[in-house]
Amino acid sequence: MNAATASASNPAAPIPPEEPVHGLLATLDLLRITRAGPVLHLQLNRPAKRNALSDPFIQQLHTVFVNMPEGVRAAVISGEGSHFCAGLDLSEVVARDIDRAVHHSRMWHAAFDAIQFGPVPVVAVLHGAVVGGGLELASACHIRVAEESAYFGLPEGQRGIFVGGGGSARIPRLMGVARMTDLMLTGRVYDAQEGLQAGLVQYVVGAGEGLAKGMALAHRIASNAQMSNYAVMHALPRIADQAQGLGLFTESLMAAIAESTPQAQERLKAFLEGRAGKVLKS
Ligand code: 1HE
Numbered sequence: 001m002n003a004a005t006a007s008a009s010n011p012a013a014p015i016p017p018e019e020p021v022h023g024l025l026a027t028l029d030l031l032r033i034t035r036a037g038p039v040l041h042l043q044l045n046r047p048a049k050r051n052a053l054s055d056p057f058i059q060q061l062h063t064v065f066v067n068m069p070e071g072v073r074a075a076v077i078s079g080e081g082s083h084f085c086a087g088l089d090l091s092e093v094v095a096r097d098i099d100r101a102v103h104h105s106r107m108w109h110a111a112f113d114a115i116q117f118g119p120v121p122v123v124a125v126l127h128g129a130v131v132g133g134g135l136e137l138a139s140a141c142h143i144r145v146a147e148e149s150a151y152f153g154l155p156e157g158q159r160g161i162f163v164g165g166g167g168s169a170r171i172p173r174l175m176g177v178a179r180m181t182d183l184m185l186t187g188r189v190y191d192a193q194e195g196l197q198a199g200l201v202q203y204v205v206g207a208g209e210g211l212a213k214g215m216a217l218a219h220r221i222a223s224n225a226q227m228s229n230y231a232v233m234h235a236l237p238r239i240a241d242q243a244q245g246l247g248l249f250t251e252s253l254m255a256a257i258a259e260s261t262p263q264a265q266e267r268l269k270a271f272l273e274g275r276a277g278k279v280l281k282s
Helices: 003-009 023-027 055-065 098-116 133-140 167-175 177-186 192-198 210-222 226-241 244-259 262-272
Strands: 031-036 039-044 074-079 122-126 129-131 143-147 151-153 203-205
Touching: 023 031, 023 055, 031 055, 039 055, 039 210, 055 098, 074 210, 098 133, 122 133, 122 210, 129 133, 133 167, 143 192, 143 210, 151 192, 167 177, 192 203, 203 210, 226 244, 226 262, 244 262
Parallel strands: 039 074, 074 122, 122 143, 129 151, 143 203
Antiparallel strands: 031 039
């Protein structure tokens, strides 16, 4: 049994070491990508510009999620340097005409949709500035872990622009329209604890502890049955967007598909035969 299989079938298995990837993903110069068994780790790697998201950067992120290597079951996104991400590369906005601006925003949507509705659940590990497009990127991920240094802002109002990377659709679903309005109109910045209280992040950890926490969560996620993860990523947000009657119908279809997979059948049998873990208070 290789490391990927061992970790995917047993959440308590030791986390394998991170190793470099090869092929297409190794050619992406704005990302440092490593793999630990079933978990792919993408590090935003433009620290001199505080990981500001240029057009090539967005395209490279998109490339990863439409070329996910075989056997990867979860991903982690973190940022190199002192900040997770300073948002849109403002130097590229100057003198962009209206036609290109629409296409630019749609390019971000395509890339971030490929993350949110992509092949694997994604954990964002956040520290320092998580602002503007950086917060839009984090909100396209499925779980957010913040170190104490993380802070969240939407300075678009101050810059004379608007969110364009899906933030107006995703961020209110995390924190509510009223809080997002406050951040955008007043320039208010939330610290990590405020982000936790507002629902922006699910975990806050100490300085330097984010990656270990994010990797541990990703390995845990990778050990789930694939169709369960698929249902959570793809059905849950869509059901939340549907009227209740439609949502309940979608839920029934998704539940029937998930429970009839061989992985589900084996896991249910394992519990009934006393071979699977119990749900205990940690
Ligand atoms: C940048 C960017 C950027 C840094 N675009 N180049 N985002 C913002 O409005 C945030 C703007 N950035 C900042 O507020 C600060 O840079 C930080 C608080 C994130 C970091 O401060 P610091 O002191 O660590 O770094 P710095 O000295 O400000 O920046 C280092 C370099 O990165 C510097 O370039 P250099 O050539 O002078 O060294 C900066 O110009 C550069 N840099 N941030 C371009 N964002 C799809 S719509 C999304 C809309 C938005 O995202 S709006 C929010 C934009």
